[in-house]
Amino acid sequence: MRIRNLAVAALGVAALCGASGCRKHARTAKVDPLLAAYDSEADWNDSTKMIPLGYQQAQGKRVFYQYCVWCHADSTPAGPSNRSNLTPVPALLDDGATLNAESDEYLGNIITLGGSALGKSAMMPPYGRTLSPEEIRSVIAFTRAIAQPPYQPPGRPGSQYSAR
Amino acid sequence: MGKVTDRMRFVFAVLSLIFLAVLAISPFKDYRREWKQYKRSYLRFAQGRPDTKRLTADYSPGIDQIWLPGMNVVDRCTTCHQGITQSSLADKSVPQPFRAHPPIPHNMREWGCTICHRGQGPATEVAEAHESTLAWEQPVLPTHFIQASCGTCHQSDLPQTPQLARGRQLLAEFNCQGCHKMQGIERPAMLGPDLTSIGTKVSREWIYKWLKEPRTIVDKDGNVTVNGYETEEEPRMPKFRLSETELRALAAYLSVQKAKALRPYKISPAVVAAWSKNPELISQGELRFRQMFCTTCHSLAVTRAGETKLIGGDIGPELTKVGSKVNTDWLIAWLRDPEAYLPHTRMTRYGWSDEDLYKVSQYITTKLVDSDLLSDVPKLDPPADEEIQLGRGLFIEKGCASCHTIEGVNPQKDFGPDLSALGGKNASELEFGAAKIPHNLVSYIQAKLEDPVSVNPAARMPRYSWNQPDLDAVTTALLSMKGAPPTSAFENLLVPRKPSSFRATGSFAEVYERYKCYACHRFNGYGGDLAPDLTYEGSRAERQWLVEFLKSPQTLRPTLILRMPQLNMSDKDAATLADYLALVMQHPAVNPASKDAKEFTPAMATLGKQLYEVKYQCQSCHTIGSSGGYVGPNLSNAGGWLTPAWIEAWLRNPQALIPDSIEPRRNFTDEEILALTAYLVTLRAGIKPQKTAVNIGALASEQGAGR
Numbered sequence: 001m002r003i004r005n006l007a008v009a010a011l012g013v014a015a016l017c018g019a020s021g022c023r024k025h026a027r028t029a030k031v032d033p034l035l036a037a038y039d040s041e042a043d044w045n046d047s048t049k050m051i052p053l054g055y056q057q058a059q060g061k062r063v064f065y066q067y068c069v070w071c072h073a074d075s076t077p078a079g080p081s082n083r084s085n086l087t088p089v090p091a092l093l094d095d096g097a098t099l100n101a102e103s104d105e106y107l108g109n110i111i112t113l114g115g116s117a118l119g120k121s122a123m124m125p126p127y128g129r130t131l132s133p134e135e136i137r138s139v140i141a142f143t144r145a146i147a148q149p150p151y152q153p154p155g156r157p158g159s160q161y162s163a164r
Numbered sequence: 165m166g167k168v169t170d171r172m173r174f175v176f177a178v179l180s181l182i183f184l185a186v187l188a189i190s191p192f193k194d195y196r197r198e199w200k201q202y203k204r205s206y207l208r209f210a211q212g213r214p215d216t217k218r219l220t221a222d223y224s225p226g227i228d229q230i231w232l233p234g235m236n237v238v239d240r241c242t243t244c245h246q247g248i249t250q251s252s253l254a255d256k257s258v259p260q261p262f263r264a265h266p267p268i269p270h271n272m273r274e275w276g277c278t279i280c281h282r283g284q285g286p287a288t289e290v291a292e293a294h295e296s297t298l299a300w301e302q303p304v305l306p307t308h309f310i311q312a313s314c315g316t317c318h319q320s321d322l323p324q325t326p327q328l329a330r331g332r333q334l335l336a337e338f339n340c341q342g343c344h345k346m347q348g349i350e351r352p353a354m355l356g357p358d359l360t361s362i363g364t365k366v367s368r369e370w371i372y373k374w375l376k377e378p379r380t381i382v383d384k385d386g387n388v389t390v391n392g393y394e395t396e397e398e399p400r401m402p403k404f405r406l407s408e409t410e411l412r413a414l415a416a417y418l419s420v421q422k423a424k425a426l427r428p429y430k431i432s433p434a435v436v437a438a439w440s441k442n443p444e445l446i447s448q449g450e451l452r453f454r455q456m457f458c459t460t461c462h463s464l465a466v467t468r469a470g471e472t473k474l475i476g477g478d479i480g481p482e483l484t485k486v487g488s489k490v491n492t493d494w495l496i497a498w499l500r501d502p503e504a505y506l507p508h509t510r511m512t513r514y515g516w517s518d519e520d521l522y523k524v525s526q527y528i529t530t531k532l533v534d535s536d537l538l539s540d541v542p543k544l545d546p547p548a549d550e551e552i553q554l555g556r557g558l559f560i561e562k563g564c565a566s567c568h569t570i571e572g573v574n575p576q577k578d579f580g581p582d583l584s585a586l587g588g589k590n591a592s593e594l595e596f597g598a599a600k601i602p603h604n605l606v607s608y609i610q611a612k613l614e615d616p617v618s619v620n621p622a623a624r625m626p627r628y629s630w631n632q633p634d635l636d637a638v639t640t641a642l643l644s645m646k647g648a649p650p651t652s653a654f655e656n657l658l659v660p661r662k663p664s665s666f667r668a669t670g671s672f673a674e675v676y677e678r679y680k681c682y683a684c685h686r687f688n689g690y691g692g693d694l695a696p697d698l699t700y701e702g703s704r705a706e707r708q709w710l711v712e713f714l715k716s717p718q719t720l721r722p723t724l725i726l727r728m729p730q731l732n733m734s735d736k737d738a739a740t741l742a743d744y745l746a747l748v749m750q751h752p753a754v755n756p757a758s759k760d761a762k763e764f765t766p767a768m769a770t771l772g773k774q775l776y777e778v779k780y781q782c783q784s785c786h787t788i789g790s791s792g793g794y795v796g797p798n799l800s801n802a803g804g805w806l807t808p809a810w811i812e813a814w815l816r817n818p819q820a821l822i823p824d825s826i827e828p829r830r831n832f833t834d835e836e837i838l839a840l841t842a843y844l845v846t847l848r849a850g851i852k853p854q855k856t857a858v859n860i861g862a863l864a865s866e867q868g869a870g871r
Contacts, residue, residue: 035306055266067826070795085793086784123784129829
């Protein structure tokens with residue numbers, strides 16, 4: 001009698017359990033941020049630190065290393081940088097202290113229209129007829145990704161809401 | 165029928181309650197399904213955002229799917245990934261699975277998700293969609309390797325997929341096609357060097373050493389580092405797992421390969437007598453070695469402050485210890501006529517004077533040596549017949565004949581497995597052996613590349629040492645090879661490689677072949693990418709400038725380390741090349757005869773100078789005289805070098821002439837273009853002899869190699 005009751009109760013518990021999700025959910029393992037990234041770039045001041053880049057930032061990296069690196073970095077794929085030849089000295093692309101304060105619109109304008117159109121040095125040529133708007137946006141995204149100190153987007157802080 | 169007791173009633177009552185509970189669980193369980201939870205949480209999430217209306221415009225509580233019958237795509241990914249097309253959800257702070265997809269050139273609705281990301285489209289649970297389970301074989305491809313998916317259709321290289329392009333380049337460079345069949349990687353005329361006469365070049369001891377350890381330049385940690393980047397100049401020869409007996413036998417077999425006897429060249433005794441006692445001999449040899457820019461193709465190791473770097477190009481082998489490798493007679497014969505020893509070589513045939521030949525060969529055999537190179541090689545006696553026979557067997561058995569030619573041994577094609585469909589394999593089709601790695605394709609490929617015997621103890625594949633970026637690049641390229649398209653819909657998507665259509669003709673062909681112009685320059689899609697593309701050189705450069713440049717290459721970009729070699733060309737050769745370039749290699753829209761420098765007035769040139777210096781500040785990138793930047797070429801001799809027609813067309817739209825030129829296209833007016841052209845054609849500078857070559861060599865060693 002008691003045994004039967006116990007058995008029935010156990011059956012009930014088992015059924016409830018199986019149904020309501022006592023079983024372990026196969027959670028996706030913690031993903032390596034670099035494996036989940038399209039590309040990566042070493043921190044300019046610390047080559048051991050890798051910064052993961054998304055698709056758009058990675059496209060920006062490509063455009064940067066083709067067109068911009070010659071004047072906006074201290075070492076270039078060809079060796080020395082053209083930066084030292086220029087006055088005023090162009091900002092390094094990872095110079096967050098200078099560039100974080102500028103809006104995406106401003107950076108977009110100076111790349112598209114060149115320095116002289118915005119009252120800055122004419123040594124910065126316009127790229128609006130060479131690069132597509134998408135390429136220019138991607139260079140800005142790359143700039144934001146490698147900025148030191150890190151770039152904080154303005155406006156509403158990101159939602160703290162979690163998906164689950 | 166017995167009497168219904170109270171006890172039975174009680175049992176019935178309890179059981180009924182339990183069944184009722186179990187029945188109620190079913191809808192509850194359905195309500196709690198993973199995807200439904202994501203659906204609901206997306207709604208709650210959208211309500212917390214300012215643009216709720218737009219975010220929920222096409223919300224439906226059911227399963228969303230992208231169905232593309234022609235491509236076998238049923239992708240339900242958008243059931244949970246509901247925000248992929250919402251541009252306001254692009255920010256990193258948006259939690260997954262709701263974040264927007266980055267803006268890519270394809271429309272997600274037309275392509276689905278699994279075409280690129282793999283994984284299981286029809287699955288509705290997180291684990292089943294993303295991971296491989298017993299029933300579902302394809303896990304999601306890590307984003308790090310996603311460029312492989314671009315390469316499945318885009319067989320020509322795209323600028324957006326550098327990792328894939330690097331991987332394909334490495335597969336070709338390391339001669340993987342010697343043993344494996346691979347999609348889109350062609351077999352060249354020569355893979356590894358032809359060994360037909362290797363016995364006339366090197367000793368049995370050196371072969372033994374090379375087979376045992378092809379890398380001989382290491383820093384104190386045992387790594388070859390180039391610009392802080394390990395083993396960039398890895399010898400293309402991989403490391404085979406050979407026993408002592410096998411090493412001795414192969415070395416014996418190879419050392420007797422002397423099909424073409426060496427014909428030593430006798431340097432004039434007068435030259436030897438004049439120079440052999442001169443204390444300047446070696447330093448003069450080094451000077452000539454640098455002036456001829458051998459380092460454009462070959463690298464040398466330089467150790468400074470404990471750090472070893474290879475400086476120079478990688479078209480030919482690294483030469484740091486070559487003096488301990490080859491014998492002097494062979495070296496002199498080789499320098500005079502490389503093709504006589506090695507058909508299909510990319511080594512250019514310099515025009516040598518006996519004096520140069522003596523100085524440079526003495527420098528190489530005296531300075532580029534390492535007396536310890538062969539110190540760990542045991543004493544080897546003259547090869548015995550059994551050893552030679554054993555060596556021959558090993559040469560075939562180990563697959564050497566896949567890359568190297570030897571007289572009397574048939575070339576072995578497809579020695580290794582066919583890899584042209586490797587990228588589409590499921591985990592169950594792969595042999596993991598005892599390897600303790602995750603059972604998926606990416607881990608398999610990486611383990612196999614790193615150490616072939618780790619997944620298959622009987623593997624014949626030799627060992628390569630990769631750095632991580634290269635390993636990932638090669639993995640990406642292999643993952644892109646998914647074999648023949650499964651359906652005709654896919655076949656239509658293929659973007660094939662553009663065939664190159666350059667055939668050199670006439671007397672030009674002979675000179676071009678002798679100097680191997682194509683090793684560095686590209687002609688209409690054919691050739692190397694180290695030096696400028698010469699497809700439109702006839703429209704760009706003045707013929708007279710071409711002749712002078714070929715005879716005495718003066719670089720237009722002084723910061724470059726890898727430069728046009730001083731080939732010591734005869735007047736006749738220079739004229740043949742210049743004529744062909746000037747007449748044949750023309751841009752259809754830029755006719756150099758259409759513009760004459762005489763039509764420009766001094767007033768135009770004055771205005772042009774002002775535009776150049778003040779309004780457009782071209783000096784930030786170009787040098788004239790001694791001041792200016794060095795992003796673009798030096799324009800001191802622009803008038804002597806460039807045709808007016810080219811300058812004008814270039815100022816109008818540089819990318820129309822050279823698509824990947826970095827010169828920005830400006831909004832010049834027609835008047836400004838004429839003025840700038842007028843100014844530039846007035847710039848003339850004589851070509852001075854290359855006095856600074858020594859300093860440049862020193863500079864090169866300081867700056868490190870680079871392009």
